Amino acid sequence: xxxxxxxxxxxxxKDQTDLLHPRKQKHRKxxxxxxxxxxxEQQINESNKYYLLxxxxxxxxxxxxxxxVKVDYPKRSRAVIKEAYFRQASTTDYNGVYQGKYLDFEAKxxxxxxxxxxxxxxxxxxxxxxxxxxxxxICFTIIRxxxxxxxxxxPASFVIEAWRTPHKSSMTLQELIDxxxxxxxxxxxxxxxxxxxxxxIDR
Amino acid sequence: xxxxxxxxxxxxxKDQTDLLHPRKQKHRKxxxxxxxxxxxEQQINESNKYYLLxxxxxxxxxxxxxxxVKVDYPKRSRAVIKEAYFRQASTTDYNGVYQGKYLDFEAKxxxxxxxxxxxxxxxxxxxxxxxxxxxxxICFTIIRxxxxxxxxxxPASFVIEAWRTPHKSSMTLQELIDxxxxxxxxxxxxxxxxxxxxxxIDR
Numbered sequence: 449x450x451x452x453x454x455x456x457x458x459x460x461x462k463d464q465t466d467l468l469h470p471r472k473q474k475h476r477k478x479x480x481x482x483x484x485x486x487x488x489e490q491q492i493n494e495s496n497k498y499y500l501l502x503x504x505x506x507x508x509x510x511x512x513x514x515x516x517v518k519v520d521y522p523k524r525s526r527a528v529i530k531e532a533y534f535r536q537a538s539t540t541d542y543n544g545v546y547q548g549k550y551l552d553f554e555a556k557x558x559x560x561x562x563x564x565x566x567x568x569x570x571x572x573x574x575x576x577x578x579x580x581x582x583x584x585x586i587c588f589t590i591i592r593x594x595x596x597x598x599x600x601x602x603p604a605s606f607v608i609e610a611w612r613t614p615h616k617s618s619m620t621l622q623e624l625i626d627x628x629x630x631x632x633x634x635x636x637x638x639x640x641x642x643x644x645x646x647x648x649i650d651r
Numbered sequence: 652x653x654x655x656x657x658x659x660x661x662x663x664x665k666d667q668t669d670l671l672h673p674r675k676q677k678h679r680k681x682x683x684x685x686x687x688x689x690x691x692e693q694q695i696n697e698s699n700k701y702y703l704l705x706x707x708x709x710x711x712x713x714x715x716x717x718x719x720v721k722v723d724y725p726k727r728s729r730a731v732i733k734e735a736y737f738r739q740a741s742t743t744d745y746n747g748v749y750q751g752k753y754l755d756f757e758a759k760x761x762x763x764x765x766x767x768x769x770x771x772x773x774x775x776x777x778x779x780x781x782x783x784x785x786x787x788x789i790c791f792t793i794i795r796x797x798x799x800x801x802x803x804x805x806p807a808s809f810v811i812e813a814w815r816t817p818h819k820s821s822m823t824l825q826e827l828i829d830x831x832x833x834x835x836x837x838x839x840x841x842x843x844x845x846x847x848x849x850x851x852i853d854r
Contacts, residue, residue: 584751
């Protein structure tokens, strides 16, 4: 994985106007416009790093759960895991604390242009979000439409309801527009998702 | 790792009186009294399972962070991680949500009888607790004195102050008594640490 130093502008080639109105650029096919090549996970990790260093919030991605079976301890060298298996996660990928509030969310990308397939959310994630909602956590999803370059922060309550609706296989773009706070990628943070959370808290 | 079904009494051999007054037993050397052989991590995991199933709180242990280098995908069989390394964690082991509040804690055991060595807390854990405190999370440690069969839930602020005191190498048992809520192991949950948290919240 390429490491992006926080706030690095190395790969940035657009002028200041684009910074202020990034969405205006979305039809210019000649500009490489995929946020310095980051995928959604990298964008969120970068944002969390920024929020952490600025004392704005403490949010971490949970490590991939792995069942370790065999470890070698070579002399004068660090331990090597020689056999391990991926385990099913029992939670979402991200949680943390922001101004005393518990945050919990899952992030997903799609290359679709008109809807987000609900099968991308796994049952354990839905159940976990339901449980955290019962405990009055602030629970949401971040969905990125890669080809549209659009990002939606959606309350988990809406996603859960859609997921639990029989025969409903996706959330349409319009449903997401109507039920989310849309955010734009930028710098510091790369993806200012807490702006959307402020909006949820104010409601 | 042995799996303990929630609330299993299989290995339990004591009578009901002991259940109600577990601490009275602490000098009886002939009784196996280590909570059905569980270590502190298992006790907390069992308690978290109980809290989860009873909709009391959602707290999970974070997986061990592992850097995966090589994975085999054998035909008709699940993926096998063939080379991986332990990574340094950047947080504490446990976090979650309880009645809208963010919980964050670290759990440690000692076989000492009179003090708890501060070197058992790593710098990244102390820094993480400091950050979560700034965000108004409820941060604490659970310390078990194995040979005394005593458990202390201590506010992170006290532990951080002790850890940051020059030339201070340990917290004495008396300091922990004076600055903690002591809890007793039992059943359902195995370790009712949220009772101590209620106490913190009430203050």
